[in-house]
Amino acid sequence: MFELHDLAVSYGGLPVLRGVTLQLRPGAILGLLGRNGAGRSTLLQAVMGLVPASGRVVWQGQELLGRPAHQIARAGLGYVPERRDIFPGLSVRENLALGLKPGQRASQQWPLDVIWQAFPALAVRRDTPGGVLSGGEQQMLTLARTLQGDPAVVLVDEPTEGLAPAVVAEIATLLRRMRAQGLAVLLVEQKLSIALDLCDRVAVLGQGRVVFDGTPAALRADVAVQQAWLGV
Numbered sequence: 128m129f130e131l132h133d134l135a136v137s138y139g140g141l142p143v144l145r146g147v148t149l150q151l152r153p154g155a156i157l158g159l160l161g162r163n164g165a166g167r168s169t170l171l172q173a174v175m176g177l178v179p180a181s182g183r184v185v186w187q188g189q190e191l192l193g194r195p196a197h198q199i200a201r202a203g204l205g206y207v208p209e210r211r212d213i214f215p216g217l218s219v220r221e222n223l224a225l226g227l228k229p230g231q232r233a234s235q236q237w238p239l240d241v242i243w244q245a246f247p248a249l250a251v252r253r254d255t256p257g258g259v260l261s262g263g264e265q266q267m268l269t270l271a272r273t274l275q276g277d278p279a280v281v282l283v284d285e286p287t288e289g290l291a292p293a294v295v296a297e298i299a300t301l302l303r304r305m306r307a308q309g310l311a312v313l314l315v316e317q318k319l320s321i322a323l324d325l326c327d328r329v330a331v332l333g334q335g336r337v338v339f340d341g342t343p344a345a346l347r348a349d350v351a352v353q354q355a356w357l358g359v
Contacts, residue, residue, distance in 0.1 A: 128152055129280050129311050134182035134192075136166070136173050143169050145335040146182070153279065156302060156312040158326035158343075160319065162358060165332040167315045168209060171282045174313075175199055175206045186280060201228060205278030209285045209315075211269045215258025219249055222257050222268055226275030236308060237274040245301050246271060263294035270301060280311045287321055299325055319357060323347060331356050 129151040136144040144166045151157045159167050173180035176196040184191040191199050200206070213222050223242065227234065243250035246267045252260065257268060266286055273281060283302070287295045302325055305312055316322040322329055323343040331339035331346070333356040339346060346352065353359035 128185075129313075130183070130185040131170075131174070132183040132185070134170065134173060134180055134184065136169050136178055136180045143335055144173065144180070147332070147335070147337055149330055149337065149340070151280070151311045151313055153311045154306055154309045155327040156306050156314055156325055158322035158329040159313060159315045159332065160317075160322055160329055160357060161332035162356065165356075166335045167332055168284055170332070171206065171284050171313070171315060174282060175204065200276065200278075203279040205273040205276055205281040207269050207273050207281065207283040207286060209288070211265050213257040213260075213265055213268055213272070215256060217257055219253045219255055219257060219260070219268055223272050223275050226272035228276050231276070234275045234277055236277045237271070242271045242274070245304070246297065263290045266290060266294070266298065270298065274305075278310070280313070281305060282313045282315075284315045285317060286314070287316065287318060295321070319353075319359060 131147055131149045134144055134147040135142065147170060149157065159170065161167050169178060172178045174184050176194055176199050180192060182192065186202060186204065189202055191202060248264050249267055249271065252264065257265065260268065270286065286298050302312060314326065323346065326343055328341065329343055329346050330337050331352060338356050339349065339352045
């Protein structure tokens, strides 16, 4: 079980997260929803050790909070940032190789033939510099690079933002495949319809706190939460 307990983050003395507690089991997708500024991206960065935080982050009995980011990644967590952060001068194949852990020659769960099958556009452009890819192709590359490290828990920040419907469908298919292979996925998603369709559970952040945690069906029925915290 992947667990957050009383996770708190402040910037310049101003609280951004105020004691967030969540649980995520393997083989499930937990959607993290909320308005802009609710603290969703900050939560992912705190889990990965990229911003100072208090509380607890526990995976397989290990306390991760306070460790440097590279140790957290080696413990089995993968992170797909909203900015994508590809290396524009490196080819698609070279960008993917950077996702491998030290001493790892190839991904066990996500070898390149599986990646090419999941994202045919990347297969065609495997020797193309990342900087000339479209936004959708760069998002595919970022997801695929994260999977090269064979993570057990994957934090994904806004993977469908600004993408064409066909690319969104490919990414959704990959997320479902990740779940089917037993990964735990924490998904920050702005589009309510996508989150409700993909996720096993959803949590809504409001003013740095969890204001809803339940099934997609329960959120669909909770008009008050949708109006107050999602602007629906």
